[in-house]
Amino acid sequence: MSNISGLHTAATGLKTAQTRMDTAAHNISNVGTDGYTRQRVETAALSPQQTVNGPVGRGVEVTDIGRLRDAFLDERVRTTGAGAEQATAHADVLERAERVMGEPDDGITEAMATLWDAFEDLANDPSEPATREQVLGALDDVARRFNTADRDLDALAEDVTRQIREHVDEVNGLTAQIAEVNEQIDQTGAGRAYPDLADRRDHLVDELSELIGARVADTDDGSHRVTVGGLTLVEGSRVNALEAEEDGSIEHQASGQEVPAGGRLGGLQAALGHEDDEGYASLHALRNGLDGLADEVADQLNGQHEQGYTVGDGESDPSQGDDLLQGAGADADNGGAAGLAVAAGLAVAEGLQPSDIAAAKGEEGGPQDGRNAQALADLRDAPFTTDNGEENSEESESGGETIDRQLRELVGGLASSVSGQRRTADNQASQAAIADEARRGEHGVSIDEEMVDLMTHQRAFEAASRVTSTIDEALDVLINRTGVVGR
Amino acid sequence: MRVTQDSLVQSTLNRLQTRLNEHQDVSTKVSTGKAWQVPSDDPARANQSLVLRADEHARTQQQRNAQDAESRLEITDSTLQSMNDRLHRARDLAVQAAKGTSDESERTAIADEIDEIREELKSLANTRHAGKALFAGYTDGPAVAFSPEDPEDDDELEVAFKGDDGHQIDRKIGPNETVRSNVTAAEVFAADLDDLDDGELNAENTFSMLHDLAVDVRAGDVDKVSDAIGDIDDAQDRLQSAQSSVGVAHSRVLSALDRSERDLLAVQKERSDVEDVNLAEAIMELQTQEVAFESTLGSMARVLQPSLMDFIR
Numbered sequence A: 001m002s003n004i005s006g007l008h009t010a011a012t013g014l015k016t017a018q019t020r021m022d023t024a025a026h027n028i029s030n031v032g033t034d035g036y037t038r039q040r041v042e043t044a045a046l047s048p049q050q051t052v053n054g055p056v057g058r059g060v061e062v063t064d065i066g067r068l069r070d071a072f073l074d075e076r077v078r079t080t081g082a083g084a085e086q087a088t089a090h091a092d093v094l095e096r097a098e099r100v101m102g103e104p105d106d107g108i109t110e111a112m113a114t115l116w117d118a119f120e121d122l123a124n125d126p127s128e129p130a131t132r133e134q135v136l137g138a139l140d141d142v143a144r145r146f147n148t149a150d151r152d153l154d155a156l157a158e159d160v161t162r163q164i165r166e167h168v169d170e171v172n173g174l175t176a177q178i179a180e181v182n183e184q185i186d187q188t189g190a191g192r193a194y195p196d197l198a199d200r201r202d203h204l205v206d207e208l209s210e211l212i213g214a215r216v217a218d219t220d221d222g223s224h225r226v227t228v229g230g231l232t233l234v235e236g237s238r239v240n241a242l243e244a245e246e247d248g249s250i251e252h253q254a255s256g257q258e259v260p261a262g263g264r265l266g267g268l269q270a271a272l273g274h275e276d277d278e279g280y281a282s283l284h285a286l287r288n289g290l291d292g293l294a295d296e297v298a299d300q301l302n303g304q305h306e307q308g309y310t311v312g313d314g315e316s317d318p319s320q321g322d323d324l325l326q327g328a329g330a331d332a333d334n335g336g337a338a339g340l341a342v343a344a345g346l347a348v349a350e351g352l353q354p355s356d357i358a359a360a361k362g363e364e365g366g367p368q369d370g371r372n373a374q375a376l377a378d379l380r381d382a383p384f385t386t387d388n389g390e391e392n393s394e395e396s397e398s399g400g401e402t403i404d405r406q407l408r409e410l411v412g413g414l415a416s417s418v419s420g421q422r423r424t425a426d427n428q429a430s431q432a433a434i435a436d437e438a439r440r441g442e443h444g445v446s447i448d449e450e451m452v453d454l455m456t457h458q459r460a461f462e463a464a465s466r467v468t469s470t471i472d473e474a475l476d477v478l479i480n481r482t483g484v485v486g487r
Numbered sequence B: 001m002r003v004t005q006d007s008l009v010q011s012t013l014n015r016l017q018t019r020l021n022e023h024q025d026v027s028t029k030v031s032t033g034k035a036w037q038v039p040s041d042d043p044a045r046a047n048q049s050l051v052l053r054a055d056e057h058a059r060t061q062q063q064r065n066a067q068d069a070e071s072r073l074e075i076t077d078s079t080l081q082s083m084n085d086r087l088h089r090a091r092d093l094a095v096q097a098a099k100g101t102s103d104e105s106e107r108t109a110i111a112d113e114i115d116e117i118r119e120e121l122k123s124l125a126n127t128r129h130a131g132k133a134l135f136a137g138y139t140d141g142p143a144v145a146f147s148p149e150d151p152e153d154d155d156e157l158e159v160a161f162k163g164d165d166g167h168q169i170d171r172k173i174g175p176n177e178t179v180r181s182n183v184t185a186a187e188v189f190a191a192d193l194d195d196l197d198d199g200e201l202n203a204e205n206t207f208s209m210l211h212d213l214a215v216d217v218r219a220g221d222v223d224k225v226s227d228a229i230g231d232i233d234d235a236q237d238r239l240q241s242a243q244s245s246v247g248v249a250h251s252r253v254l255s256a257l258d259r260s261e262r263d264l265l266a267v268q269k270e271r272s273d274v275e276d277v278n279l280a281e282a283i284m285e286l287q288t289q290e291v292a293f294e295s296t297l298g299s300m301a302r303v304l305q306p307s308l309m310d311f312i313r
Helices: A003-029 A071-101 A108-124 A129-188 A194-212 A263-272 A283-306 A338-345 A371-378 A403-443 A447-481 B005-032 B043-098 B104-125 B185-189 B206-219 B222-275 B279-304
Strands: A039-045 A049-051 A054-056 A060-067 A215-217 A225-228 A231-235 A242-244 A250-252 B144-147 B158-161 B170-174 B177-180
Touching: A003 A039, A003 A060, A003 A447, A060 A194, A071 A129, A071 A194, A071 A215, A071 A263, A071 A283, A071 A403, A108 A129, A108 A371, A108 A403, A108 B043, A108 B170, A129 A194, A129 A231, A129 A242, A129 A263, A129 A283, A129 A338, A194 A225, A194 A263, A263 A283, A283 A338, A283 A371, A283 A403, A371 B170, A403 B005, A403 B043, B005 B279, B043 B104, B043 B170, B043 B206, B043 B222, B104 B144, B104 B185, B104 B206, B158 B185, B158 B206, B170 B222, B177 B222, B185 B206, B185 B222, B206 B222
Parallel strands: none
Antiparallel strands: A039 A060, A049 A054, A215 A225, A225 A231, A242 A250, B144 B158, B170 B177
């Protein structure tokens, strides 16, 4: 064994301690970096040198600078995070839809209640022009509230579609970045740059997962693959772009298949819904419900109005009541999409004059006959039936429900679906927060820990330096002080 | 579980956010006075509130209807009372004339007064209330018209009525209660409604009877005048039966008004229970939230502050 090898051994210690301090410094510097994983220097003793006295150690070497990353935690964060984003995006849109409806103070229910009152006032005083004007005003208000609600829901749907488009662009941007990082990692191979690149890639995948519910899939050949619902978005440096369609669906361009998106995009898609949706969980469903209701309002009011007669004056004879309300789709009973424009186009019948309101029941009714006006007001409590009972409760489209009740069903249904969705979102978000906290705890930098490490490595460095100087001193004695007897 | 600066900060921030959210919820309740802001805050109560609002609207309207019916019926009742007084006077005059002791000038005076009473009854029957003919049913009036308008002794008085017993002006005064708020001149004055033909009546009615009576008084026909007293009694009976049906309707309206007042109050109270916040409770909750929020801030300051750096040199 030579003293020179001892110097070398001490040098490996110095170098390792330095690397460790560098890494601690790197960790501490990145304490606030989002998505950073703390790094640790892995070391191993160098293989011993064979001497006549047996094997003697040759020091230490750095085998790896690795990330302390837990892939299961990643998976958990991504799954819960995507779920939370999806439910939250859905709930947010529905909440906005609820505000658009303006219930209970400024919604359609209030306008309908005012209309019923106006009919009853007309019944009390049918010869007074002011009560007729009041009915016209109330009818107009009802129609306008339907128009406004429909228009605002449409604008909301438009906004959601735009968001979907923008998010799909974001997804394409992210997948391109992931592919780029993959390429860099391939080129770099294992080394100093590797953990930070891997962090960057994981962070990008996190974002992608929040947006569209993407997952990292295992591959046989070890390449990095990101998928959504079985469709590959990125594999190695190859990217499959997505494209948002007009109706809010997303197309996987390579395969032409529709992407079953999760995450925020999935939530937005669910909130938008499909054109023939029913219920209260999507904008399309709400608009369909609103259209059905507008149709029903027009049907019941017009139907009852036709049972009555106007009062003739000197110039005109009493005539049967005409339509009170008209809608763009009201006369398109033959088409499947007949109801679609009803809420948007609902309006007081064109040219309807106060004197056209058929308040009287009989042809000979006279100006003080308000029986049909009362019958119109009674629609508040009972659904419309014709005189011969033709459209009775079983056969009518409304299923024998009053307008008010159907309106309440819409408002209540929307309220339940909003509160249900909000509860789901809150649940998911708290689960996601727990997962995220756990991952931050596991992956994040602890300053205390790094300080302790730093001090340990400082001492190691000092000790290795001392070893060097000790050997140096020994050599000094050997070289400069030995064999100088009698000099 | 490993705890790092990052996870500590994040979890503290999350908790702070939760506290702030709860604090905001309660303070919104206190400042708006509403237990829920949008239906989705409490779908069940929101639905209840919509039902109660509709009910409140309907009941308020029914109250208005009842008030309208009340004023109509009151005027009708007092008008009928005046008619009754007039008929009573006519009967007294007929009794006086039937004694046969009056001379011609007295008979003329009695006949003139009876003519006068007939005219008064006509104008009472054509009473208008707020611009509407009270006794003309669905029509715009006049309820009673004479032809000729000012009959001579040898004229036959024909009377045209507008509106008959089919012209019922109903008012909805309760959820399932309607009341008739009018009576027509035909019902009050015509002897037999079946004789009404398109509003024209030639047969027996109070006006023609009074006209004939005046003619008979002037002529001094004591027998006919005595017979007429029975006819006046019949006319009074008709009037009184109209009066009593109006009275019954009036008392129904009054009790409905009374009831609807109470019901409306109950509905309003229920709606307030469903919609409004219990202020004392909410303010207590707000204070609790404030304390919790401040404690969270305090613990945050303690937890995030120290690190090993503070203790090593």
